[in-house]
Amino acid sequence: MSLRRIAAVVACHAATACVDAPGAPWAEPPPGMPNEFAVVEGALNGAEYGPADWQASVNFKVANRGVGSIKTVVVHTIQGSYAGCISWFKNPSAQVSAHYVISKTGAITQMVKEKDIAWHVGSENGYTIGIEHEGYVSDANWVTPQMLDASALLTCYLVKKYQLQASKASIKGHVELPNQTHTDPGKYWPWDSYIAKVGACVNGGVQPPTCPASCDDGKACTNDACSNGQCVYSPNTGAVCWDGDACTAGEKCQNGACVGGSIVKDCNDNNPCTNDGCTAGNCTHTANGNGCDDGNPCTGGDKCQNGACKGGTAVACNDNNPCTDDGCAAGACTYSNNAAPCDDGNACTGGDHCQGGKCGAGGPVACNDNNPCTTDSCSDGKCNHAAKTGPCDDGNACSTGEACSNGNCAGGAPKLCNDENPCTSDSCLGGNCLHGGVVGSCDDGDDCTVEDYCAQGLCLSGLAKNCDDGNPCSSDSCADGNCTHSGDCTLAADAGAADIDHGDGGAPNADAAPGLADIDVLDGRQDGAGRGGDGALAFDAHGADTTAGIVGAGGSGGGLCAAQPVARGPWVVGLLVVAVGTAIGRRRRT
Numbered sequence: 001m002s003l004r005r006i007a008a009v010v011a012c013h014a015a016t017a018c019v020d021a022p023g024a025p026w027a028e029p030p031p032g033m034p035n036e037f038a039v040v041e042g043a044l045n046g047a048e049y050g051p052a053d054w055q056a057s058v059n060f061k062v063a064n065r066g067v068g069s070i071k072t073v074v075v076h077t078i079q080g081s082y083a084g085c086i087s088w089f090k091n092p093s094a095q096v097s098a099h100y101v102i103s104k105t106g107a108i109t110q111m112v113k114e115k116d117i118a119w120h121v122g123s124e125n126g127y128t129i130g131i132e133h134e135g136y137v138s139d140a141n142w143v144t145p146q147m148l149d150a151s152a153l154l155t156c157y158l159v160k161k162y163q164l165q166a167s168k169a170s171i172k173g174h175v176e177l178p179n180q181t182h183t184d185p186g187k188y189w190p191w192d193s194y195i196a197k198v199g200a201c202v203n204g205g206v207q208p209p210t211c212p213a214s215c216d217d218g219k220a221c222t223n224d225a226c227s228n229g230q231c232v233y234s235p236n237t238g239a240v241c242w243d244g245d246a247c248t249a250g251e252k253c254q255n256g257a258c259v260g261g262s263i264v265k266d267c268n269d270n271n272p273c274t275n276d277g278c279t280a281g282n283c284t285h286t287a288n289g290n291g292c293d294d295g296n297p298c299t300g301g302d303k304c305q306n307g308a309c310k311g312g313t314a315v316a317c318n319d320n321n322p323c324t325d326d327g328c329a330a331g332a333c334t335y336s337n338n339a340a341p342c343d344d345g346n347a348c349t350g351g352d353h354c355q356g357g358k359c360g361a362g363g364p365v366a367c368n369d370n371n372p373c374t375t376d377s378c379s380d381g382k383c384n385h386a387a388k389t390g391p392c393d394d395g396n397a398c399s400t401g402e403a404c405s406n407g408n409c410a411g412g413a414p415k416l417c418n419d420e421n422p423c424t425s426d427s428c429l430g431g432n433c434l435h436g437g438v439v440g441s442c443d444d445g446d447d448c449t450v451e452d453y454c455a456q457g458l459c460l461s462g463l464a465k466n467c468d469d470g471n472p473c474s475s476d477s478c479a480d481g482n483c484t485h486s487g488d489c490t491l492a493a494d495a496g497a498a499d500i501d502h503g504d505g506g507a508p509n510a511d512a513a514p515g516l517a518d519i520d521v522l523d524g525r526q527d528g529a530g531r532g533g534d535g536a537l538a539f540d541a542h543g544a545d546t547t548a549g550i551v552g553a554g555g556s557g558g559g560l561c562a563a564q565p566v567a568r569g570p571w572v573v574g575l576l577v578v579a580v581g582t583a584i585g586r587r588r589r590t
Helices: 036-045 082-089 122-127 145-161 191-204 568-589
Strands: 072-077 100-102 108-110 128-133 171-173 222-227 230-235 252-254 257-259 274-279 282-287 303-305 308-310 324-329 332-337 353-355 358-360 374-379 382-387 403-405 408-410 424-429 432-437 453-455 458-460 475-479 482-486
Touching: 072 122, 072 145, 082 100, 100 145, 122 128, 128 145, 145 191, 171 191
Parallel strands: 072 128, 072 171, 100 128
Antiparallel strands: 100 108, 222 230, 252 257, 274 282, 303 308, 324 332, 353 358, 374 382, 403 408, 424 432, 453 458, 475 482
């Protein structure tokens, strides 16, 4: 059976296996989105190169390249197996591909049409055709004669088809292109022999074989040939071969079998806790449970766990002293003093801590209950509070005379703050007496005032006591709350006496006979002649007489009071004072 039809799937060797990731400027489909056009086209048309099998990759860009746009054939190393690379190129998440893949036996699979762009050299994808070769760059024997011949004939076909040069001008290794990070095909690829084979094919007109692909018997140790359309097989004892194990190299054919390979991949990780091996070219390191040495002489019975050496049981160095830190150095126990908290055995001390390798007593247990009426003490780790007597302070600055009773401070009397002022409200705050003003009635101590009232903490006098006896010829006053009236007179029966207007709204009456002028007390003006006939009396704005007499031209007698005539000036002033006083008294009483 042909290796091209082997269904085994082997993953590529590493992240660098197969080919480069896609790169600018060629656009590619999003990850996970296969190129359905490639699948359909491949199924319909098959491989373009006769000896090749067709298995379509999903990772490429559809194009229409031909002579002039295809300029370089690129030689790659898979860094893995033939079947694994084919499987990887079919995976949409790989985002890599090449046009052709060649096995060590010379089997060829085409995966991307030559006109389309495969993703194998990043930014140089647009003008190149990529050929992947099974094997590893570091393997000195990775290039088999079968693979080299098959690759040379394929490159010959491409050089002639796209009119390229059969030289390094048109045939390059992956490492030789711009902007690359890979080193394949490496130093073991026989460039001189390879270019010579391609040139001989191109110049000699050698055509690709026409035998069916079934001539490949899948055996690395047989020479497969076609004669007159028939497959011919012969042993190739001594030929270099590959046993399919990427972890071995140097195999040779003997009696039709590929044998003699030796382990060439060094997978030793120098970790005693792993079993080292190699599978499909990949190193494996399986954790074991062997005994080991963690390098610490203060542990014993060390053992491997999860691929690492874990320390076993620590050397016993405990001296049962809480005031020393016990340790081990170079296999010997060590004891260093510490300052850790400890217990000195006295329940009535607290905050004990280590000092000089011993536990030192701390301070006494806090038993103060902040009560001035108890005596505080500690016994067997318990606080005791015995009641005591004597004066105390209950914390209220506005009380005095407190004393302890049954463990409590009580019995204080309020601080005296009475200032005996009826116009203040007395209180105590923070030990200080406060006297705030109040509103209301009071007594200012003067019996000759009434309706006294409080204002701003003071008792202010109210109205004067009314002692008016209604007699204009007496002097009214008050002493010790009693009204007194001094002086007296009798009104003359002079028909010419002046009528006095006190401002009550009535018009003064004219004298029935000539006499004193009528007097308007409120405005101080003479009512005028013809109202009693006395035209000689007049007042200025301040109530002063403007004439030198009180008797008018039609004099009616000796004066206002017949028994007690008075001078004109003082009489008028007295009359005005009485009138004004009466008016003010009326207003205050209302």
